[in-house]
Amino acid sequence: MLKKMPLRLRLTFLTILLLTICCVGLTLILNLSAFRMVDMIEATSMTPAKSTVEEKIPSPLNDTALSIPTPPSTISQSARKGFRLESIFYMMLIISFGGALTYYISGKALKPVNELSCQMKKRNVLNLSEDIEIPKAKDEISDLTLSFNEMMHKLNEAFLMQQRFSQSAAHELRTPLAVLQTKVEVFKKKKSHTSEEYESLIEVIGNHTNRLIALVKNLLDMTNMEDLELNEEISLKNLVDDVASALSLLSKDKNILINLPSDDRTVLGNYDLLYRAFYNLIENAIKYNNANGQIDISIIFGGEKSVVEISDTGIGIPQDMQQIIFEPFFRVDKSRSRQMGGAGLGLSIVKTIIDKHNGEITVTDNKNGGSCFKIVL
Numbered sequence: 001m002l003k004k005m006p007l008r009l010r011l012t013f014l015t016i017l018l019l020t021i022c023c024v025g026l027t028l029i030l031n032l033s034a035f036r037m038v039d040m041i042e043a044t045s046m047t048p049a050k051s052t053v054e055e056k057i058p059s060p061l062n063d064t065a066l067s068i069p070t071p072p073s074t075i076s077q078s079a080r081k082g083f084r085l086e087s088i089f090y091m092m093l094i095i096s097f098g099g100a101l102t103y104y105i106s107g108k109a110l111k112p113v114n115e116l117s118c119q120m121k122k123r124n125v126l127n128l129s130e131d132i133e134i135p136k137a138k139d140e141i142s143d144l145t146l147s148f149n150e151m152m153h154k155l156n157e158a159f160l161m162q163q164r165f166s167q168s169a170a171h172e173l174r175t176p177l178a179v180l181q182t183k184v185e186v187f188k189k190k191k192s193h194t195s196e197e198y199e200s201l202i203e204v205i206g207n208h209t210n211r212l213i214a215l216v217k218n219l220l221d222m223t224n225m226e227d228l229e230l231n232e233e234i235s236l237k238n239l240v241d242d243v244a245s246a247l248s249l250l251s252k253d254k255n256i257l258i259n260l261p262s263d264d265r266t267v268l269g270n271y272d273l274l275y276r277a278f279y280n281l282i283e284n285a286i287k288y289n290n291a292n293g294q295i296d297i298s299i300i301f302g303g304e305k306s307v308v309e310i311s312d313t314g315i316g317i318p319q320d321m322q323q324i325i326f327e328p329f330f331r332v333d334k335s336r337s338r339q340m341g342g343a344g345l346g347l348s349i350v351k352t353i354i355d356k357h358n359g360e361i362t363v364t365d366n367k368n369g370g371s372c373f374k375i376v377l
Contacts, residue, residue, distance in 0.1 A: 008106050015102040016095060023091040034083055112141040120148065128156035161327055173215070176208035219328075221349060230269045230357060236299050236308060236377075237264035239271070243278045244297075247286060255292045258282075261299040265306040267377045269357045277353040280346040281310050281373055289314035289370070302376065311372040322363050326351040 112135055119132045131149045135142045183204050187193065237260075244251075244258050251258055267274075285295045293313040300307040317325060324330055328348040354361045359377040366372045 008103065008110055011106045011110075012099055012103040015106075016099040019095050019098045023094055027087045027091045030087060031084060035080060038080065112137075116141060116145060116148070123152065125159060128152050128159065173212070176211050180205060180208050215345070219345070228270050228273065228356075230273075232269060232271050234267050234269055234271050234274060235264055236267060236306060237261055239274060240278060240282075240297055240299075240308070243275060243282050246279065247282055250283070251286050251295075254286060254289065256286050256289050256295060257293075258295045259297060261297050261308075263299045263301070265299050265301065267306050267357075269377070273353045273356065277350045277375075278308075278310075280350050281375075284346060285310055285312040285314065285371075285373075288312070293370075294368075306377045308375045308377070309372060310375075311366045311368070312370040313366065313368055314370040316365060316369060317363060317371050319365070325363065326361070 116132065123130075129152070131152075132145050134145045134149070183201055187197070187201050190197075241260060244260055247258075282295065282297070289295065289312050295313075296309075296311045298309045300309065321330075326347050328345055330348075351361055354375060354377070357377055359375060361373065361375050364372050364374070
């Protein structure tokens with residue numbers, strides 16, 4: 001029953017209950033003490049100097065009235081009854097007054113909570129970014145308001161990310177499908193076709209089908225990492241050396257110099273996942289590097305953590321985009337990425353892998369130009 005009551009009424013009810021218990025207990029104690037004292041007084045033999053209460057009884061001998069004192073027991077019984085009634089009356093008065101005062105004070109105290117609740121109810125998808133004014137008093141309500149504002153900011157960022165993801169995913173899927181549809185419709189308009197036209201159509205269909213398959217595979221890979229175990233001992237130096245060796249032909253085509261780390265560090269994880277993460281990072285460092293550029297890879301000791309830095313001398317990433325490059329389908333230079341066959345999922349997959357290993361990845365500007373990715377495992 002209490003759980004269904006408003007907080008103000010619940011607080012008032014509990015206060016009245018507490019007051020009732022205290023007042024009843026205090027009344028019983030006072031009554032027992034008073035009655036005990038009356039019994040002690042009555043038990044004490046005293047000769048009264050003058051009767052305070054008298055009753056006049058006619059005498060058969062004469063017409064004058066004799067004054068006879070009222071027995072002490074009658075006085076004490078009357079006093080007991082009066083004291084009991086007064087104590088009960090004042091007990092009820094204190095309980096009623098205390099309950100009313102509690103209801104009033106709790107209303108004042110809970111007013112900021114009611115205002116905060118009203119503000120929360122007004123929040124929707126359209127105004128998630130609007131902050132609720134934080135009360136000047138540094139109390140729990142202020143902390144709650146601050147926490148609510150922070151939660152709204154995170155929700156707003158999540159909604160924006162979801163919106164960008166939906167738009168980008170729709171765009172990436174729509175582009176190859178639109179090309180396929182256009183090619184097929186143009187092809188159907190002609191009654192006869194040459195072998196070259198058939199080969200051209202098949203090639204276009206094959207290319208865009210492969211692009212769709214790769215896109216769907218990347219999306220599935222991002223969601224199918226939960227069941228993989230992370231209990232392998234992995235040498236980061238050997239891992240980076242293997243990736244650099246696999247990308248040696250690509251680096252030679254652009255005459256990119258890759259400086260491999262001399263130090264080593266062992267971490268626990270899944271080799272295939274980390275291989276894919278570092279492969280994507282180093283491949284991007286080559287693709288978006290300038291001709292005759294350079295890539296520096298270093299392994300730094302960070303106490304219980306291992307830090308890998310991958311720096312390049314490429315085109316770099318604008319600072320206003322460095323916080324959102326790990327979102328799915330995001331690309332700094334969309335035209336250039338599309339020419340290189342990218343769908344904007346590489347860095348998102350990298351971040352998903354690093355997060356699964358309880359790590360962290362950040363990007364900053366390289367002091368020699370380009371970008372510097374820092375991976376903490």
